[in-house]
Amino acid sequence: MLSVSDERIAVLSTMPVCTIENSYYSSYTLLGEGRLSFYHSRSTREISPRSLREMEAKMTRVPCRLYKSGEPRRCACGFCPRSVAPRHCEFEAGQLNGGALSSVGCLTRRRGIKTGMACALVLTAVLCGCRDTTEDLTVPKPPVVTVTPAIQQMTLDYDEYVGRTEASETVEVRARVSGVLQTVHFQDGSLVEAGQPLFTIEKDQYAAVHAQSISRISLYKANLGLAESSFERSKKLLPQGAISQEEYDEAEAAVVAANAQMNAALKDAELSQLDLNYTDILSPITGRIDRAYVTPGNMLTGGIGSGTLLTRIVKDQPIYAYIDIDERSVLRYLRQRRSDLPSSNTATIPLRELGIECELQLQDETDYPHVGLLDFAENRVDAATGTIRIRGVFENEDGLLRGGLFVRVRIPIGEPYEAVLIPEQSIGSEQGEKYAYVINASGKAERRGLALGGSQGTLRVVKAGLQAGEDVVVKGIQRLQPGMQVTTEKQTTEAASSTP
Numbered sequence: 001m002l003s004v005s006d007e008r009i010a011v012l013s014t015m016p017v018c019t020i021e022n023s024y025y026s027s028y029t030l031l032g033e034g035r036l037s038f039y040h041s042r043s044t045r046e047i048s049p050r051s052l053r054e055m056e057a058k059m060t061r062v063p064c065r066l067y068k069s070g071e072p073r074r075c076a077c078g079f080c081p082r083s084v085a086p087r088h089c090e091f092e093a094g095q096l097n098g099g100a101l102s103s104v105g106c107l108t109r110r111r112g113i114k115t116g117m118a119c120a121l122v123l124t125a126v127l128c129g130c131r132d133t134t135e136d137l138t139v140p141k142p143p144v145v146t147v148t149p150a151i152q153q154m155t156l157d158y159d160e161y162v163g164r165t166e167a168s169e170t171v172e173v174r175a176r177v178s179g180v181l182q183t184v185h186f187q188d189g190s191l192v193e194a195g196q197p198l199f200t201i202e203k204d205q206y207a208a209v210h211a212q213s214i215s216r217i218s219l220y221k222a223n224l225g226l227a228e229s230s231f232e233r234s235k236k237l238l239p240q241g242a243i244s245q246e247e248y249d250e251a252e253a254a255v256v257a258a259n260a261q262m263n264a265a266l267k268d269a270e271l272s273q274l275d276l277n278y279t280d281i282l283s284p285i286t287g288r289i290d291r292a293y294v295t296p297g298n299m300l301t302g303g304i305g306s307g308t309l310l311t312r313i314v315k316d317q318p319i320y321a322y323i324d325i326d327e328r329s330v331l332r333y334l335r336q337r338r339s340d341l342p343s344s345n346t347a348t349i350p351l352r353e354l355g356i357e358c359e360l361q362l363q364d365e366t367d368y369p370h371v372g373l374l375d376f377a378e379n380r381v382d383a384a385t386g387t388i389r390i391r392g393v394f395e396n397e398d399g400l401l402r403g404g405l406f407v408r409v410r411i412p413i414g415e416p417y418e419a420v421l422i423p424e425q426s427i428g429s430e431q432g433e434k435y436a437y438v439i440n441a442s443g444k445a446e447r448r449g450l451a452l453g454g455s456q457g458t459l460r461v462v463k464a465g466l467q468a469g470e471d472v473v474v475k476g477i478q479r480l481q482p483g484m485q486v487t488t489e490k491q492t493t494e495a496a497s498s499t500p
Contacts, residue, residue: 143484145476147439148423148491152468155419155461157454158359158410163323167403168393169315171285173198174307175300176278177206188291192283192313199281199292199310201300206279210272217265224258231255278302287315314403319396321360321372323409324387330377333411351377351390358392361408362400366457368410370394370401420466421459426474427452436466437473437480439488445473445480 179201186198234251237243283289290312294300300308333356352375359368372394381388392409394401427450428435434450453461466472473480474491 142443142487143476143479144487144489145437145439145445145473145480146489146491147471148426148474150420150422150462150466150468150470150472151459152418152420154416155421155453155456156416157413157461159325159329159413160408160410161323161325163321163407163409165401165403165405165407166320166322167287167314167316168318168320169285169287170403171287171313173281173284173310173313174305175199175201175281175302175310176304176307177201177275177300177302179205179279179300179302181294181296181298181300183296184292186289186292188289190289192287192289194283194286196283197280198283198289201279201281203276203279206272206276210269210276213265213269213272217262217269220258220261220265224255224262227251227254227258281310283313285313285315287313289313316402317396317399318372318393319401319403321358321392321394321407321409322389323392324382324385324389326387327381329411330388330390332413333374336413351375352393356411358409358411360392360394360401361410363406368408370396374411419453420462420468421456422462422466422472423474424455424458424460426472426477427460428477437477438466439471439473439486443485443488445482445484445486447480447482 181199182202183200184198185200186192186196192198231251231254234243234248238245238248292311294308294310300310302308334351334354352373354374356374358372358374360370360372361368362370372392374390375393376391378389422436426436428437434452435447436450438446438448440446448465450462450466451464453463455461471488476486480486
């Protein structure tokens with residue numbers, strides 16, 4: 001390894017010799033095949049002569065001399081911008097660094113002749129390289145950046161939360177009686193009305209049982225009639241002494257027993273009629289039905305709460321969105337809204353009557369197009385999380401919202417105010433500090449620290465650091481440094497559609 005100064009580096013390869021100035025590398029190691037490894041206190045880098053050409057804008061070369069008939073010409077070492085015909089290239093001894101370099105040279109032959117290399121080095125100080133100092137360096141063009149003006153418009157702040165939607169009504173349709181499923185009367189996923197037939201279970205057995213119950217009613221009705229006739233005769237014969245008191249009591253008891261049997265038969269007929277009715281399963285609510293979980297021909301098990309689950313129906317017009325918010329925010333919303341009401345006894349006013357608006361956004365939406373009202377809050381705060389669950393209700397007239405969706409809900413706070421807004425993509429961050437680049441009247445970049453507010457769609461509220469109308473950079477921020485001259489391309493900023 002050869003160590004050189006921080007200002008210059010000797011670059012050696014199987015090709016000619018050059019030096020590079022103004023590099024921050026401090027030493028190098030020759031790896032062979034034209035590759036060098038530069039060492040620095042923070043990094044190690046391996047570089048080839050081809051890569052050195054790409055770094056030309058950051059390099060400065062010092063003069064050398066190519067001798068042909070005693071005239072200085074450009075070196076043909078391969079690192080120079082333009083090459084000349086192959087010649088014997090030799091640095092003039094004593095020309096470089098006050099004579100410290102005795103000779104450094106490269107020998108190339110014409111095409112078809114094998115190329116050779118002759119290098120003799122005596123390094124006691126910094127080496128020098130090849131390039132005319134008379135040639136001006138190429139001035140890089142200013143970077144092109146895209147800018148947009150900061151806009152000012154009426155803005156309203158919001159608190160944003162995440163939550164889930166839930167249908168306002170949900171019903172599980174189950175079999176009330178056992179039997180074989182005969183027919184399904186709906187299309188999977190369709191809208192059904194309350195009372196609409198959904199399933200039919202085979203009726204034969206239940207119809208026969210009901211007919212038997214009706215026949216039993218006729219039997220007990222006849223028995224009741226006979227008992228009543230006997231009792232009427234007993235009432236006439238008892239005063240005449242034709243029958244004993246015991247026979248009279250038996251006739252009276254027979255009437256009561258026949259009457260009880262008659263009532264039991266009537267109730268049995270009602271039960272059998274219910275079972276027969278349960279073979280036709282109807283929709284209990286209006287809503288959207290799920291698929292049929294059981295197909296015709298399968299055996300169903302009846303029962304209250306334990307019957308076979310056949311399908312589900314949900315009502316999602318209106319639909320609910322449940323969110324968990326901290327208790328401090330709940331108190332702020334209630335105090336803010338109740339302060340606007342004339343009534344002094346606001347503690348008894350339900351949440352739904354306060355008229356607190358909320359807005360909902362789906363996963364594929366950039367705005368909050370669904371507007372609803374907060375209508376319910378739980379009666380206690382969860383001690384484990386310090387939050388309370390509240391509910392927003394949305395009409396969902398277009399039927400887009402479904403139960404179980406992940407949504408964002410925002411609740412407005414405060415009053416509308418004038419604010420400066422810029423695109424989110426124009427905001428940079430460094431160690432927690434938010435900043436943006438502003439292009440001034442002279443076309444130079446200025447870095448401004450920002451105090452940010454809430455988001456408004458794709459825009460962000462700037463509370464301090466910018467004025468309306470100033471051009472902020474939205475593309476090309478990574479290439480900028482404070483005070484850098486730039487070329488700008490204009491881009492318009494669309495106003496936030498969700499602002500009041």
